[in-house]
Amino acid sequence: MHTPRIICILDGMADLPTRDGQPTPLAAAHTPTLDHLAATGTAGLCQVIPCGAEAGSDAGIPALLGYD
Numbered sequence: 001m002h003t004p005r006i007i008c009i010l011d012g013m014a015d016l017p018t019r020d021g022q023p024t025p026l027a028a029a030h031t032p033t034l035d036h037l038a039a040t041g042t043a044g045l046c047q048v049i050p051c052g053a054e055a056g057s058d059a060g061i062p063a064l065l066g067y068d
Contacts, residue, residue, distance in 0.1 A: 009061060009063070049063060
């Protein structure tokens, strides 16, 4: 039986805190759906941009999808 797969790319969620001592926007956000997905699915990390290269959406998203 085929198991459906979802790749959830949380692009732009690595923001910095707005002020010293404040949580990041992601830490302060109400995220019940993401919490449920993380608790019931399989979560992982991968590094698709080589060390020393400029990280960003323009390079990261195509690399996640298999493009050079």
